[in-house]
Amino acid sequence: MNPSCPIWVIIPAFNEEKTIAGVLSEFSSLPYHVVVVDDGSTDRTAELALQFPITLLKHIINQGQGAALQTGICYSLSFLEAAYLVTFDADGQHCTADIARLVEICQSGSYDVVLGSRFLKGSRCVGIRSGWRILLKLAVQFTRLITGLKLTDTHNGLRVFTRPAATKLNLMQNGMAHASEILSQIAVHHLRYCEAPVTIIYTDYSRSKGQSIFTSINIIWDILEARLR
Amino acid sequence: MSFQIDQILIIGALVFFVFYVSVLRTNLTDRLLYFISALLGVILVINPELANRIAQAVGIGRGADLLLYLFILVSLFYFAGLRADIKRLNRQLTAIVREIALQNPQNGQIDENNEKS
Numbered sequence: 001m002n003p004s005c006p007i008w009v010i011i012p013a014f015n016e017e018k019t020i021a022g023v024l025s026e027f028s029s030l031p032y033h034v035v036v037v038d039d040g041s042t043d044r045t046a047e048l049a050l051q052f053p054i055t056l057l058k059h060i061i062n063q064g065q066g067a068a069l070q071t072g073i074c075y076s077l078s079f080l081e082a083a084y085l086v087t088f089d090a091d092g093q094h095c096t097a098d099i100a101r102l103v104e105i106c107q108s109g110s111y112d113v114v115l116g117s118r119f120l121k122g123s124r125c126v127g128i129r130s131g132w133r134i135l136l137k138l139a140v141q142f143t144r145l146i147t148g149l150k151l152t153d154t155h156n157g158l159r160v161f162t163r164p165a166a167t168k169l170n171l172m173q174n175g176m177a178h179a180s181e182i183l184s185q186i187a188v189h190h191l192r193y194c195e196a197p198v199t200i201i202y203t204d205y206s207r208s209k210g211q212s213i214f215t216s217i218n219i220i221w222d223i224l225e226a227r228l229r
Numbered sequence: 230m231s232f233q234i235d236q237i238l239i240i241g242a243l244v245f246f247v248f249y250v251s252v253l254r255t256n257l258t259d260r261l262l263y264f265i266s267a268l269l270g271v272i273l274v275i276n277p278e279l280a281n282r283i284a285q286a287v288g289i290g291r292g293a294d295l296l297l298y299l300f301i302l303v304s305l306f307y308f309a310g311l312r313a314d315i316k317r318l319n320r321q322l323t324a325i326v327r328e329i330a331l332q333n334p335q336n337g338q339i340d341e342n343n344e345k346s
Contacts, residue, residue: 053337054338058333059330225316
């Protein structure tokens with residue numbers, strides 16, 4: 001890790017003792033600041049994470065991935081050197097090699113947000129089930145309807161924000177609906193965005209921790225319920 | 230396509246419900262709503278003939294049915310209000326949990342062999 005590196009990677013983690021060491025070891029040879037937000041894990045996630053040169057923030061009670069991301073964002077923004085904030089999953093689905101490419105697109109100055117997509121030309125999506133692919137395609141249409149954003153992948157956890165863009169984020173959705181909320185806030189704040197192809201690797205483990213049709217129903221419910229005053 | 234009065238009332242109640250829980254609702258409006266509903270309920274129970282007349286006028290049928298539907302409607306408003314209050318409390322809880330996390334960052338082990346300059 002390079003103390004003056006402007007790239008900060010935020011990894012929310014909840015009970016990821018099986019994958020966290022593998023994920024963090026990939027960052028060992030990279031210069032990025034890594035901030036792991038342990039979201040009330042009851043396993044050895046925090047203990048294993050602290051074996052690596054990272055910063056660990058601990059939620060004493062599980063709040064949800066959205067809340068963990070926002071905590072990581074708040075922490076990173078408190079450091080002036082954090083110029084690019086990267087969100088990255090702890091379940092081993094993402095590849096660290098994609099970070100540099102996404103950051104480079106941000107550094108061009110043309111975009112405030114770069115969103116990873118597993119459905120663009122040049123991306124790789126290993127081990128995805130056809131049912132899940134259909135669900136993600138439906139999510140794309142739903143997002144287009146709600147936010148107007150034209151995307152190919154609306155639930156990809158690998159994203160890069162410039163610092164000014166990250167300061168505009170204020171995630172109120174603690175659960176999985178945060179992914180949709182991020183897109184809504186991109187639209188509301190008129191942030192310049194683009195997608196870039198990334199690699200997503202599904203394993204039996206990540207599939208077991210991932211979302212199902214029922215989570216999708218919960219996400220839609222959360223989005224609608226957010227309108228309650 | 231023609232609508233009957235009861236259908237219009239149902240659609241109107243649903244539209245008002247959505248508008249109320251997303252825009253209008255405050256502590257004061259909640260209390261007014263519950264007070265007026267309770268008062269209306271008491272009046273209709275004391276005067277069942279009035280309930281019957283209103284029910285027949287809107288095409289519902291019996292006064293008892295009218296009271297039941299009003300009870301369901303008021304309950305929906307109440308539960309929506311409860312959900313909103315719970316969500317507000319959860320946001321406050323998240324703020325507290327976040328503040329504790331931000332005030333207590335921990336640094337992991339630094340492997341000097343892997344440090345990059």
